[in-house]
Amino acid sequence: MALDLFVVLIYAAGMLVLGYYGMRRAKTHEDYLVAGRNLGPSLYMGTMAATVLGGASTVGTVRLGYVHGISGFWLCAALGAGIIALNLFLAKPLLKLKIFTVTQVLEKRYNPMARQASAVIMLAYALMIGVTSILAIGTVLQVLFGLPFWMSVLLGGGVVVVYSTIGGMWSLTLTDIVQFVIKTVGLMFILLPICLYRVGGWDQLVAKLPASNFSFTEIGWDTIITYFMIYFFGILIGQDIWQRVFTARDEKVAQYAGTFAGFYCILYGLACALIGMAAHVLLPNLDNVNNAFAAIVKASLPDGIRGLVIAAALAAMMSTASAGLLAASTVLTEDLLPRLRGGKQSSLNINRLFTMLTGIAVLGIALVVNDVISALTLAYNLLVGGMLIPLMGAIFWKRATTSGAIASMTLGFVTALVFMFKDGLDANTPIYYSLAVGLVSFVLVSLLSRRPEASVARAI
Template sequence: MLGTIDIAIVVLYLAFMLGIGVYTLKYAKSLEDYLVAGRRLVLFTYIPAMAAVVLGGASTIGTGKLGYLYGISGVWFLVMLSLGIIANGLIVAPKIIPLKIRTMGEFLEKRYDRSTRLIGSVVVAIYDLMVAVTQTIAIGTVFSAMLGWDPSLSMIIGGLVVLLYTALGGMWSVTLTDILQFWIMTIGVLILVPVFGFMTMQSQGLSLSQLPSSYFDWGNVGGDTILLWFMLYFFGLMLGQDIWGRVLTAKNKKVGTIGTVAAGIYGIIYAFAAVFGGMVAYLLFSGGLENPQYALPSFVAAVFPVGLAGIVLAGMLAAFMSTGDSCLLAATSLIVYDVIGSLKKFSERTMLMLLRIFNVLFGIFMIVAAVAISEVLVALDIAYLYLSAGL
């Protein structure tokens, strides 16, 4: 379990996220600001914001679990997600940014008709809600493993924070929190987890050579599983409104293309850090964890010193919340802007009010569904299977 200082760091982090939501309320005065942050992101703000959308609970907790169970082949999960982002940057982003659209649904109507916009928006909104559910589950997993809190209570607390700051500031709130969360997760997961992994092995006389030989087989997770991940996640990352919404915040086509590809490359590097953490956890606990989903947070709680453990926990929470907020906003945007807004015309002020109301309603659903499902990769598989099959 973590110390008082670590818990204080996490509480301050959550409070700061809420503070950003309140601060950005003054910037979200129009649909353009609420949905696409005024299309004002330049490269040094766009890259961390995009990377933060992709690297959520499944990318961190799920990849750590795969490293614990299968070794190096666990990277394929996040590699497929990252390749999907790279493909999005090369194929999708250059085409949709010049259109000056606000949502994927708007593109569907331009390309096909209003019926396609309505149906497609509902399908993708359900997918985005399910991805938001996975992030809420991941929050409960980490709090339970590292703080000893009840998982359901943890999901409620984390989910409420995401719900509130997303509803208040829309894409501006999501963007500013995502940029901060990117740097926290970079320090906490990408840097500190590998560093302390090597230090732990050295201090306790552990070696990667003590792992089962299958842990160094790139196909250990199974060729059929790798193919499934490719079909679900490579194509899914080119289609989701959570990703499109971020792409459309780019200032121009160059920023969107280069920034999206860079975020995908970052994701591949992140995959190896998370898998390595899971492999070290296997050595540290002799493969005896009751729940492999706790591999990465249990490793951090066991070996990190006071203060640094709180930073890493905040980094994990940052990964979950940065994806959860984008997906929650995406689902809300599609239903309010593309479905309700297509069926009846409202003033911009009324649309902003509806966006905030539905953010709250969908946020409540996100929390309830997370408590009911309670398994990160199961929820994510449901989301991407639904999206890929539906589109």
């Protein structure tokens, strides 16, 4: 594995070098958080796709393909559909607002208290997004190089923390483009064809797997609907994704390049599901299906090529990890910290400090959580259950009030936690009940409370 390790080390060094160049471009607060709001189509498309397709999308979809066949692609399909909808329908009004965080919309529509309450939920979500991809990085390095899990997390995650801290969004943009190219080549043009070749071709894959593995609904309609409820709507309101929208030069860049990124996500999901299906044929008796991706890479690829594919997987994971990390630190510095500093806005150095501290927190959480899909589900359940209703109400319902929004956020968030604890992270009940409770409380409390004077709905 020496050659593979060398390739991975070269890749990690390259990410740090790009982080340094990002630091040189990040000269202002706006540069650090949203890349100066000046990305063109190529940079925007690459960074948008790279942000969404991370550890859970890669390792998780291969696992779903291993277990459920081609229908495992629905996780990425839900994410891709969310990206398309966001860029086609919401990017234009969002770019006009010139904001940094999702929660600023709630402040414009309601009041600062709504912004503070929603910031806590968004912070929890963004932290867990970072954790899921750091977990996936640790899993891959552990299986392939035989490193202790804690060391894999600290080494792989440490690279992400360093380049995110020094250059902010410019570092993320530069690294995302390289990561986008590497994971496209490594996973879709190298790993997938080699896996199919080792199986014996498409005909042998069909012959060796049950017919149900080729059904797009094998995973179950309840799971497909839940994926859309969680991930489609989560994309529409996630800070990590909105922060990428804010980097677009103009609305046309967001609409066209963002739509292309969404379709790319769907194709990526199909490729990962097929890799999982090939893994099931080649390695039918895995002790832990969560390791399906790392196991098939280790078993099917020669030295050197294996290192390139490992780098491709790490590229997918690092892009999402850095997005969650910067999103969490942005919520801290833009929404929560000014409240503690008497309204004083954060400087570039404060942004860097809190990105580093947030990165340390993400690494710490990753050391005590062990399932990428469960961690991702936890993040999106909390986000969608707590924030979807009040945020959509802020945009589309003029009668919505601050009291209704806070009641919906609080009760939706708590309901999601209760049902995740009661029924488990893989259950459908947390998202359904949290949305139902959030909607009822939002409407009732808004109707019973005083009507607000300001409305962001008019602005967008």
